[in-house]
Amino acid sequence: MQIDANYGMNSNNENPRAERCALETTEIAPKLTVTRLCIGSLTVSPMQASLPRDRACEVLAYAFDRGINFTDTAQYYENYDIIKGALSRCRAPERVVISSKTYAYTREDAEKAVEEARKKTGRDVIDIFMLHEQESYETLRGHMAALDCLFEYRARGIIRAVGASMHHVAAVRGASLLRRRGIPLDVIHPIFNKAGIGIADGTAEDMADAIREARSLGIGVFAMKSLGGGHLFSSAAEAFDFVLDSGLCDAVAVGMQSEEEIDSNISYFEKRKFPAEAEKILKEKKRRLLIEEYCVGCGSCVERCRQKALAIKDSRASVDMSRCVLCAYCAKICPMFAIKVI
Numbered sequence: 001m002q003i004d005a006n007y008g009m010n011s012n013n014e015n016p017r018a019e020r021c022a023l024e025t026t027e028i029a030p031k032l033t034v035t036r037l038c039i040g041s042l043t044v045s046p047m048q049a050s051l052p053r054d055r056a057c058e059v060l061a062y063a064f065d066r067g068i069n070f071t072d073t074a075q076y077y078e079n080y081d082i083i084k085g086a087l088s089r090c091r092a093p094e095r096v097v098i099s100s101k102t103y104a105y106t107r108e109d110a111e112k113a114v115e116e117a118r119k120k121t122g123r124d125v126i127d128i129f130m131l132h133e134q135e136s137y138e139t140l141r142g143h144m145a146a147l148d149c150l151f152e153y154r155a156r157g158i159i160r161a162v163g164a165s166m167h168h169v170a171a172v173r174g175a176s177l178l179r180r181r182g183i184p185l186d187v188i189h190p191i192f193n194k195a196g197i198g199i200a201d202g203t204a205e206d207m208a209d210a211i212r213e214a215r216s217l218g219i220g221v222f223a224m225k226s227l228g229g230g231h232l233f234s235s236a237a238e239a240f241d242f243v244l245d246s247g248l249c250d251a252v253a254v255g256m257q258s259e260e261e262i263d264s265n266i267s268y269f270e271k272r273k274f275p276a277e278a279e280k281i282l283k284e285k286k287r288r289l290l291i292e293e294y295c296v297g298c299g300s301c302v303e304r305c306r307q308k309a310l311a312i313k314d315s316r317a318s319v320d321m322s323r324c325v326l327c328a329y330c331a332k333i334c335p336m337f338a339i340k341v342i
């Protein structure tokens with residue numbers, strides 16, 4: 001581990017918008033150094049908090065200026081313009097590591113996904129590109145045409161690391177198996193939290209074992225949903241400690257939607273302490289999925305939710321909050337715009 005003490009320094013040190021911090025960094029893939037705190041960009045985007053575009057850019061730019069150099073996005077999030085806007089406002093855009101992901105199966109669709117990311121973020125190089133929401137070795141194998149395309153982009157230097165995101169233990173094991181069989185995935189992005197919330201096929205311990213195996217093979221790891229999509233806000237310190245102390249994660253992606261939240265999480269990652277006021281807010285903070293009364297019960301959201309958190313009851317969608325990780329993926333496909341994460 002190293003401390004990136006120079007990050008965020010304005011060359012003239014003039015009028016800094018945000019005081020830089022000294023977050024710990026780590027090499028998640030060869031020659032790819034990231035801060036251990038990654039800002040998930042979905043939270044400020046239309047699928048979730050839906051901040052006005054300018055405000056969303058401002059929040060991300062603040063995170064970059066404070067010293068977080070790592071952000072996570074996806075083709076599905078449709079927020080590349082927000083990343084681009086944030087990069088244009090922050091002091092050291094060249095230091096920001098972007099990770100994106102795609103559901104592409106075919107070579108053609110993978111190529112389109114990478115080119116879309118490059119065009120819309122304004123970046124020639126996308127640092128990490130992953131397959132989105134993989135479930136097992138078999139689904140990874142099923143995406144080989146897309147993976148081969150990503151490996152070719154990596155060989156050309158347009159992508160620096162190739163990976164996969166997952167809510168399944170079997171997919172983490174699948175990534176290890178691919179690697180053992182000579183297919184060199186660099187990075188995985190698994191769901192990982194102390195309560196096992198959102199892990200589709202096992203417990204937190206099962207996931208930890210699978211991640212341990214992947215790491216032993218040299219695969220970089222950045223965890224998602226360490227606060228269980230919001231279910232663990234009231235025990236946020238313990239939830240972060242679980243992931244940080246596990247020794248299994250190079251970095252942790254956390255959604256943040258305000259400067260206060262960014263400062264608070266930076267404080268925790270630097271000093272293992274939340275500011276007193278933030279601790280109080282976290283204890284009281286709640287997120288939930290709202291399904292409006294005008295839902296017509298079409299069932300599209302039920303099909304989309306891989307957590308199996310939705311069902312049709314009395315001709316309307318109904319959510320089981322014990323299974324929902326508040327990803328808002330269902331909201332995007334609702335023809336009535338009846339689903340919101342609030």
Ligand code: SF4
Pocket residue numbers: 291294295296297298299300301302316317333334335336337338339
């Ligand atoms: S997709 Fe929308 S309209 Fe259809 S069941 Fe779900 S919430 Fe209701």
Ligand code: SF4
Pocket residue numbers: 289304305306307308309310319323324325326327328329330331
């Ligand atoms: S119900 Fe919607 S927000 Fe909740 S886990 Fe399923 S897709 Fe994600």
